[in-house]
Amino acid sequence: MRYRHVFAWILVAAAALAAAPPADSSLRTNCPRLSGSWYGDNRARLQQAIDEWGTCTGHTGGLPQALGPARAGRTPVVAAFDWDNTVTKNDVTDATLAWALRHDKILRPASWKATGKWLTDAADTALTAACGTDVPVGAPLPTATNTRCTDEIFEIRAEGRTMSGAAAFAGDWNHRRTVPQYAWVPQLFAGHTIPELTSYARRARAEALAAPVGATRTLGTHTLPAYVRYYDQQRDLIRTLQRAGFDVYIVSAGSEPVTEVWSRGVGIDARHTVAIRSVLDRHGRITTWNQGCGDVPVNRGEAIPYIDGKRCWINQEIYGVRGAAAWQRQDRRHRPAIAAGDADTDVTFVGDATGAHLVLNRNKSELMCRAYDDADGRWVINPMFIDPLPRRRDPYPCSTSAYNAPDGSKGPLREADGSIVPDQEDAVH
Template sequence: MRRLLAWTLVTAAALAAAPTTTPARPATPNCPRLTASWYGDNRARLQRVIDERGSCSGRPGRRPVAVFDWDNTVTKNDVTDITLAWTLRHDKILRPARWTETSEWLTGAADRALTGACGTAVPVGAPLPTSTTPRCTDEIVRIRDTGATMSGAPAFAGRWNHRRTVPQYAWVPQLLTGRTPAQLASYARAARREALAAPIGATQRVGTHTVPAYVRYYDQQRDLIRTLRRAGFDVYIVSAGSAPVTEVWSRGVGVDPAHTIAIRSLLDRHGRLTPWTTGCGATPATRGGTIPYIDGKRCWINQRIYGVRGAAAWQRQDGRHRPAIAAGDADTDVTFVGDATGAHLVVNRNKSELMCRAYDDADGRWLVNPMFIDPLPHRPAPYPCSTTAYNAPDGARTPLLRADGSLVPDRADTVY
């Protein structure tokens, strides 16, 4: 009897000392599950967020949101560049009266280089023969790729907010001024067919440049997006590419145009693209001054998804008005990926500001994954987080700080 009493007292004491938190409810067999292979424990960590936030969680209220960058996050290679290459090979760019009309920051040196290379024989508004004029094509490709002319002169100059736009990104839809969104979408579809049919690793000649000729949807991201949608998430794409192009590609993962956020050009009275782009967060339409780029991606997410208006759209919102999962691969994605409340998914392309945030892992929710196709090798030098990782609004590269103002130390590259 005394033994039974002693056992009862010990058991009671152990129960009293045990944590009182409710154990996590295991996912039911019918809950949507990820099936593709991921690096390390990334699949398990993503699945945990899906189970905790999705339809199997039993949580009432608004559907959770997941937001993905597009180029090199959902696909391998850049679909805007693939489409631009196709338009250049098929003479789809119309000659502007002056090249400076395409961008308010285009320099005189770039205007002279483009005019000299592309000529003036073609009437204004007629297609430039870029398929047979490699000098013209080279100037366009080089300016888009590097922001400089073939001779190395700066192609863009002036003042812009470097966390809201980059002129050479905005320049691609501006080059298609005079075309309709339907025409641009048709170019994107043609480029998509070629790029998906080309073997992995294939290249093409555009002018004298050698550029990628293939694109692939990442199987892991397709599986993640499909699983999120089945689990009741609203899935969005946010891209610094042109809307008609991105919409063509996003349909391939089941995301419709209403859930695709990208650079949206204003149209003239004939329904043709102009160099002007829509504004966000109380900023008016500009010639590319505000696009979904770094802080601009946050603004468009807040405005389009959560209905935040005015200057507040540029600010981080409360947890109920932020994505549960956000994914990106470059510094252009760092703000909105950092806003996620459940998982910050990063595809490692060695971009300093994003990788510093990811490896610093301030809230323990950052997931780093190597590129799913042809991953980059190990970066031997640490990321310069403490000195030049931050992209300042004036274009300077400065030290990266945490939310509390402390300095992010340099971080080693460990996932590749």
Template sequence: MRNNHVAAWTSVAAAALMAAATLNSPAAAATSAPSASNASHGCPQLSAKLPWYGENRARLQRMIDERGTCGGIKGPRPVAAFDWDNTVSKNDVTDATIAWSLKHDKILRPASWKQTSKWLTDDADKALTTACGTDVPVGAPLPTSTDTDCTDEIFNIRESGKTMSGAAAFAGEWNHRRTVPQYAWVPQLFAGHTVPELESYAAQARREALRAPVGATQTLGTHTVPGYVRYYEQQRDLIRTLQKAGFDVYIVSAGSEPVTEVWSRGVGIDRAHTIAIRSVLDSRGRITTYNEGCGGTGRTQGEAIPYIDGKRCWINQDIYGIKGAGAWDRQDPGHRIALGGGDADTDVTFVGDATGAHLVLNRNKNEVMCRAYDNADGRWVVNPMFIEPLPQKPGTYPCSTAAYNKPEGGFGPLLREDGSVVSDKTDTAH
């Protein structure tokens, strides 16, 4: 367990509910700037030099003032949790690491591609074996820097879950709110490496991505992908302000944990506060195709990762010390985060669990944007991406018919807690 916030929660829960009511009151909604009294008393303030959409800075500042040290709440520190890729950073740091590794021959040939994922199809196994060949000894680096066919197959499966010919790369049964095979496949691709080796690849990819100009692209085989990554300065400032105000701040990502840890240090979040896919190591300290589980699942080959409901599970387990199957359940307000930040459907559950503010960066993802625009509790804060924001989504989000990611796969209508259907929403924050 990374941390434990289990303590005397009754007074904390009551204070949290009172603060939530204050945030959602008409008087609070009408306030557009931090109060002068809080600023004059030295309460940590978000930078006024960094632009936010609409009244979002003021709304987040109120939550910080009310829930943090200036609010005078006694008991365990309030918790804030953020997704990483495209929430704290612009562009995907896992993809940046994969790209660097493919360009530098860092993927080791497995004994069998089928062994890398329990869901890998025969079509994908054949495509990878044909493209990457069998000349390289098992456990030796594949020449992906020059073998564009091999690079194309690996990256296309990671990107789309399909082979270059369009065949499904993964098949079978899995809970679609607890995992997605192509996400779980990323750390599995690095099987045979040590954690320090993977960290070194992530660090070198990070240097290249931060040096590349905004808008830069790179070529992997026949794929053109982003060539740069940036920390969002607004998110760095928000994290710093939360920490100064007494919050415990975590990253909860569906990426590989060693990769995410390399990046999270750049916003002042240490290894103990970074949660992502945690690979099981063999007796020699090398990454295997298995990962640690959550909610009583034990070790798995990808059945449970920090993905949609899995992010809630890891927060409950690693932060609040909730063991067993109960970690999958929504907890009482005293055992939930104060602020959650995300950008995609993979974040919707834990961001929705927050009791103080639900921060969403708009990437036009149906389920999370339907929740955000429905704003059932009045605490959803929607912001365009800080770099290269997307244009307005045409039409409406299909909230009433096809926004909910069903556990068995496919999509259905999105429901509120009372069972009513969320109506379709228009995109307004862009």
């Protein structure tokens, strides 16, 4: 952390302490305590945020007095977590899609091109050739045995390209609001009902939890993790936050029915799980349309919980902010106190947090630049709890190409005052 940031944080902390009630040790002992193994002093720093913001402190609404009585104003004290590779090791949407492909659960669409707004002619041609036209429209594709079809679907999902290397998606989209291959996964389940997709996710979950750590499987010609694990530390953190009076939410760029199956395992219900929400037809079947956010109405994937989209969905679903304002950073009483993520898709909402920004280091440039820059002194960096990545050898390119621009280009990452964030060394791994 640079010296100017240390000094700024000392001033903020001093102001908060001056406005707070007289010191009372009982305020701290009332709060539940974190357990488990964390990197460095991270557990103590997270505990400090819980003590500072939780309703267990005796402060008004759990907020420092300097920030005002949020609870009295009926604003909840919120903690928000990304899901995949933040609460669990490995991606639960991929686990569910892999299970579905191995059990012939993808229904043949009338047109592959119609399944995704930005799907290219090359992708449409590749999918049609690989998956064939013998199966009637609406019937299950034999992906368990037709490895060409499985390969094309999974390559497009994972890499955004066909098996021949052609771009699978093209056109214009806001790269801070969506990524086409993420939006495409719920669209692949068009024709199914929510209970059907939920049942697939449950069976995939049981299989992934039973597989040993480190296990892989072959899907077509792709090799992918066969296991998923809940991080014990994150499960304990979520439980502790709930006991401390926080409203804890999951905000994921995965399919919402799938994420809901997994979030129940850490005590978070469907109402507190926000992910890609498919529009249903009059028979209750999933369509290729998604519910909208902010000033974006029902759409084909333009506004999913992705980078700035996560902020929008938090503002809309948790704080009731409507219209274009949902895309904007809100005042401190209408932002999460604690937020956690692992990738660039999480950088906006994790950065919005007012008490602690928890980051699991997966070497994602924009997020790690923000974390190591540590502008407010509240960024908490932890290696992944299972199979952490080694140290990145080169500095993160914060000053040149870490920022993901809306048009898809890369550029320098900037501070709130417009100055450029300097390159950062990878120190927590």
